[in-house]
Amino acid sequence: MPRARPLLAMLAVLLLVGCGAARLPRPARSFGDRPEGVVVDYSNGLRLVVAPDLSGDLVQVHMRVRAGARNEAKQQAGLAHLSEHIVLCALPLPDGRTVCDALAEEALNYKATTDGDSVTIAATTVAAHLPTVLGLFAFVLSGRCDVSPGQFTRERNVVMSELQQRLGASLDAYQQFLESVYPPNHPYAHVSGGTWATVSRLTAGDACGYLRDRFTPGNAAVVVAGGVTHDQVVRAAEATLRPLAPRPTSPQVAAPPVVGARPPRRTLAGLGTAWGTALVFPLPPQDSDDGRLSQLLVDMIERALADAAREHSGLYDFSLEQLGGADAPMLALFATVSTAEQRADSEDVLWETLAVVKKEVADRKQAATLLRRLRIDVARRLERLDARAERYLELTPNTRRGVLATDLRRIDALTPAALARAAKALFARDCAQVVELEPADAAQGLVLRDVVHPPEDAHAAAASPAIAAKLLAEIPAANRSTRYTLANGLTVILAPSSSPLVDVRLIVAAGFADAPAEQPYLAPVVATLLFSPEAKSPADKDLRRLRATGANVELSIAPDMTIFQTRGLATDTDHLLRGIGGVVVDGHQRADRRSWASEEVYQAIVAGLRAEPQRKQVTRLSLDRCGDLDAITSDPLPMPDLTEFRRRHYRAGAATLIVAGGFDDAVARAHIDDVFGRAVEPWSLPVAAEDPAPARPAPAVRPGASRIAGQHQEQVSVFLGFVVPPELRRDRATVLLLRQMLENATGAVREKLGVSYGVIVTREELCEAEVIVLHGNIDAGHFAAAVAELRRAFARLRTPEGVAAELPAAQRPVAGRLLAEAADSAVIADRLTFLVQQQLPLDYFRSEARRVVDIDPARLAELFTASLAPERLFVVCLGPDENTKPCDELPRP
Template sequence: MKLRLLATAAASALVIGLGAVPAHALAPAAEAQAAAPAGIAVPPLGFVKRTLANGMDVYTARDTSTSNVTVQVWYRVGSKDDPANRSGFAHLFEHLMFKATKDFPDETFDRLTEDVGGNNNAFTSDDVTAYFETIPANHLERLIFAEASRLGSLVVNEDVFESERDVVKEEYRQGVLASPYGRLFSVFLPQTIYQEHPYRRTTIGSIEDLDAATIEDVRRFHATYYRPDNAILIVAGNFDEAQLNGWVDQYLAPIRNPDRPLPVNDVKEPEPTGPREATFHAPNVPLPAVVMAWPTIPYVGEDRAALTVLDGILSTGESSRLYRSLVYDQQVAASIGSSADFSQQAGALYAFSILAGGKTPDQGIAALTAEIARFRDAPVTDAELTEAKNELVADALRNRETIGDRATVLGFALINGNDAAYADREIASIQAVTAADVQRVANRYLTPERSITLRYLAADEANPTSQQTLNVDAPVKVADLAPVGQLFTLLPEAERAPLPDVTEAVSPTTPAVADFRLDNGLRVLVAPKAGLPLVSARLSFDAGSADDGNGKAGVASMTAALLTQGTTTRSAPEIATEIEALGASIGAGAGSDFTNVFANAPSDVFPQTVALMADLVRNPTFAEEELERQRTQTLDSLKIALSTPGPVAGQAASRVIYGDAAYGAPGGGTLTTIAGLTRADVAAFHGSRYRPSEATLVFSGDITPDAARALAQQAFGDWQAPGEAATPSADPAGAALAPRVVVIDQPGAGQAAVTVALRSVPRSDDAYFPLTVGNTLLGGSFTSRLNQEIRIKRGLSYGTRSSLGVRRDEGLFTASAQTRNDAAVEVADLILAEVRRLGTTQPTESELTTRRAILTGAFGQSLETVDGLGGVVAGLALYDIPMSDLATYAASVEAVDGPAMQAAFAEHLPVEQASLVIVGDAAQFIEALRAKYPNVEVIPLADLDLDSAALK
């Protein structure tokens, strides 16, 4: 599903880029070349720049290792530029930019990208609105033409304006109102941190300001900010430089700049005059939260690198100070985090804690205050400093894996610093940070006098819901916006500029996969990938939550979580420190059928990473105190999930479809089962199911088969599992059940989550590919039928989705959307109608062509990262699919025709067997639903029992 993105503080907290200037290469600073730690080289971005006569900056980087190209346009306009009393304008306009121009109708951008196997998206933040597409390289000219068309001749009509405004309202309800901590991070935090700067307004705005907007306001906003000299074009991928320059000159260079200056908007945020505190209340807050914040500096500030390192030491990973102190030692927090946000004109650092059950806000604030004071009182250790730097350098590598990644890194540097070299200099700046620098910036910025403290608590009768601040002033007024200017309408088809032809396709390649076994039965697969010095490892076991056993839901997930919490040679803190000192990522998780242990690291430290991974898998201790910590954290996380409509609907749907069968139990456990798990349960699961003969190890990235064989033999060659292997779970899907209609009543919910559920097919079923193509048509992409009907035509949801949910046994098909409560029944009807249509009518050949392209394009893009490549290879192995399918995937998709797709849906996903689950404020829709379904079951959220197939 496509999301028109908001880049806000909330996103980082909630877990958790006609004559021309002569071209010149953007050479990296000398210090950047020497900055990386020994053995790791972070290559420069290497873009070439030119500036068109109309003021548009163009940056390009050719990469022939891919068959794709990314096109990004970054406009220097964000939510700070929203006019007074019109918050949310920049973001609203982001949505409108995907509509018609004089030369093509609505949704053409989706046709030009998704329908040919690419993708598109956009985001709005304080200072920028950015649009980006990735497509097969032979479609590049069409995208340059389309970007020029929407910059120079966008159509904004009343119907589209009102529909997209409704979509944004649903986005607001989903991200702000329905999310337990949405109000805190999206609304209350920025409005408290900033006193005068327009950054104090939330990017998405408010329902009231959105309602106040007029179409004339929006057209004037476009005329003001969408102009060539306010835009940056970034192109990266497989293209011919001279050919691209010709297309840019043909389509973009002729667009004229307006003769009026941009509105002045450079507010200086005042220095704090003393500490401030605020308390906010909201519905649906399962655990209290506290935040401490300090105003800091803008992006170009000299102390940015030191503050970045401080932030890393504060909260990155389980060896961070906040995690070690608040979560691990004191157990005062269920989760923690921090963010050093640097925008164009101001910045802030904030740290937050979602409190553990039974802990008070004062305890959380005291713990945060103590950790911040440590930075001021004493230098950080050499080990902490090295660890933070290695993590940041490794992350810089990961953020440069794909052409899209590299273009995005460049875009942020240009928007925030107006200098492409910032992106390359950043690594050198971080490496130069000393312990004294960290202590200095802590004493300069993170003082008690500058602090801002927020408490976020559940609303009740005595403390009603805190309201978003409205009527906020801003430097730009509606009166400052440019006149509307020329109004464009969609031309008659015969008068439209034709889309350019596509050029010859560039064929993607799939790697040859080495396949061998160690003497102990461990299967090893190796998929080399040239490029960055990164390697991924994925060790998978044939054991998942379906093997938990009656009354033990969550034991597979708990076992996986405890792997990093202590071995016979390392304590949990030592493991966390070692992972982060390597700049590695190591973790584990359990799905329905399998458990995966994964690692990713720079290639020079990958052998140490694999050795550590092996120790975690082979020698866990499952100490009682670690089990208790994980139990407490898991229970707190469940409380949060069970207060959010979407996750509740998903877990209830599993019970409705599978009942008491193994697949029906929540994989993460329930409040009852997690509380009852013992060390013996976990140790038994590990001893009987973590075995080399039942495991597959996949290496991908900067590694050869010979090196992989040597690593695998060294780490796992002498591994012999003790005892007897457990018997695999028999019939985890159980018998098919009668359909149900279930409402879980959550009074005051910000939205309703609507889910249609059916029993699907196993991954090995012959119907897999026909159903996969059909699911993509139904709800697997932004251009899907569900999204067209529910979001685009009616504005009833921010987005819809559907999934086959394939497993080893019969899977769980779901189609879902979140909507305002009073529209829940209408949305349910629309979903059911579209599922029914797939089983009763054949798709058009055009629909099939585009769905095939979407799937093959997404498959190709998944191979661009080492983790993505490893995941694809591991998925084939886990479901016993031949490795040859890596090369024949596209052919299997292309072979699906209309009759096969219709027949597959009619046979395997008949709508008459569908169940319906709705979670929301039932008072707003129950009568309408009961009129259609007299046997509807209504279960108060407080009475929901996920341990029972009856759900109560």
């Protein structure tokens, strides 16, 4: 069968549709009767929140200490962040390890962050290791601080390097920016990580005093959520957290809301590398009613900025940042451009974006729809285990029901009028501070002025293969997904979880590759036509009902499949199922809508290409076979061809329905049978036997290094990538290990050099290929050293000895990634979609997580040697010609 152009495989059409009927049983309509957490207050002042979720295997432990940057003096800025580093990675435990070393053994992953209000430490582990992890968290609150001069100096150097990596030469300008928008001496008026000047003056005595005064049980809250019982948590906490002795705690420094006028307009140079505008608005305290309302508006503004970026693709770069902390937050909207002449226009575009949001919330119908979508957004955030644990830390003292019901009730209490009033009041022109942005003076330069190198004896990952194997062995082997087949041949996969959401996907086994080469748009146009039913038809009513829930349907077309997907609250499972059924089973292709459907497909392709990040554009041009952009056309296709394509491919026996999330099993099965089990042609017709499609070889890279003059003279943009061998597409564990080890290697290079940007690793799906891409920006003055370090890192990964040394540090996060978010309906559905596509068993990912400890280092070394070979590697460098010459060396062994 002729293949379609590979370019079209990237198409994703987003359409709002509707769903539902009430003829069959429906799930309960409230989350309010579902307790989600229990709060335990200990006499030492520590608060424990216990939130079991036995639908998953992993346990999330979060601890928040009210010891953020607001509590440090301006001349000691960075003290909170440095104290976090000292207590985690410098203080010895009784066995000589640090908390960082121990968490590397007892957790699948961990992290710590310091912001304006608090220090948060989080770890993902399993129930068997919970007592040990809680014991490590207790050590953080013990008040001990026997740090040696060498350990202190090392962690201070790491903090200074992190500052440089995060903000680079923009650090001083960012400090000026905060000083300009906050009143003098306000606790949020300085960079939370400090500056070079302030951090370099800090002493071990400063850090130990801060730890003793603020890292106390009475200043902390701990959340344990996920795959552990209430009794297990309480027993572990009784042995570790409760025995902590109470200690006096210094009071939290007050951070009053910003009131009164600040300079309405000023110019600032050096905050970035381009011209532009920033609009800054003070917001109400986050824990107030007005503050919660403002956060909903901020979410809407962020989406509006994303829409503006697509509309002005290539002309403007938009971003949004929330400044300060919970008690006096500010919202900064940024629009940057490439020339000084465009700066005035950038301000106009920001105001136009805000006007769009105000118009939407002022329209009662649109505002009501937005509020319905917000219910889904709230549930989407809270179904992730780490996000849920983070939200539990904000529970009020008397809360016993949990965060989901509380947040949904708050949205239900809102009115469109209240939303409109808040938008008008908060984002009026006279409320804004306008900052005109300019790049730094060329004479100053934007390269690193100094570099602090962490010593060579930096803490190595303590996790050995034996420890990783033990941890994985303690993960239950149960498989919660089930598969069955309806009488008409439809395969159904049900994957229940405790999620408040349900993700429904109907996969039709036909895509671009099933259409003639001369009609490459056949599959997406057929699918798109189904979204335009006759008015008042059953399909139209189903779509309208779905729209009323705030849900939406995404249509994606791949070379070998078409996926109809919708996601909404579990209480609307019946509407979600009937909505997709209304499109695929009951939908009709109207001849008078052919032009509309073709134009929709054309616009989706064009918009997708415009929205592609630079790394994907570079990758597309670096492959030898990646479609012809000139082939895009919106000409309508003949109706007989459209009808025949649907009749041949849209049949139950060639389709799979996936339902993942917190659905009621009996309700879901009843609606599945009623909607998808009916005898409706062509849906119920037998599937004709066809010869298997020929294998499609993946494109190859155009090897070698390309150097292109870049716009910014102070940095070099690097893109390096290789195509994953097709035989590994079914071996997710190996691919994830390859990616993780590359991430670790490039991260080590960044830390060693102190470069301010660094390189990250992503996985790109395009042109019927899976491509691993390393990309990022490196200071031009350090580019040659970075290339040399990257080549040395790659050389280590080409040897079994080097892989064996680096493998333990990669196994844990890979295993965690394969097992994490077991309550996330979208992640579950994504994985089941992959299993359907690759024809793999339902327990594949659980088995893969166990197999990551059995990976042969020699086998991985062979894969690295092959993948990083010059003939399989593309390298593109953008930057000043005098600095990009080392790029030619990067692909070489």
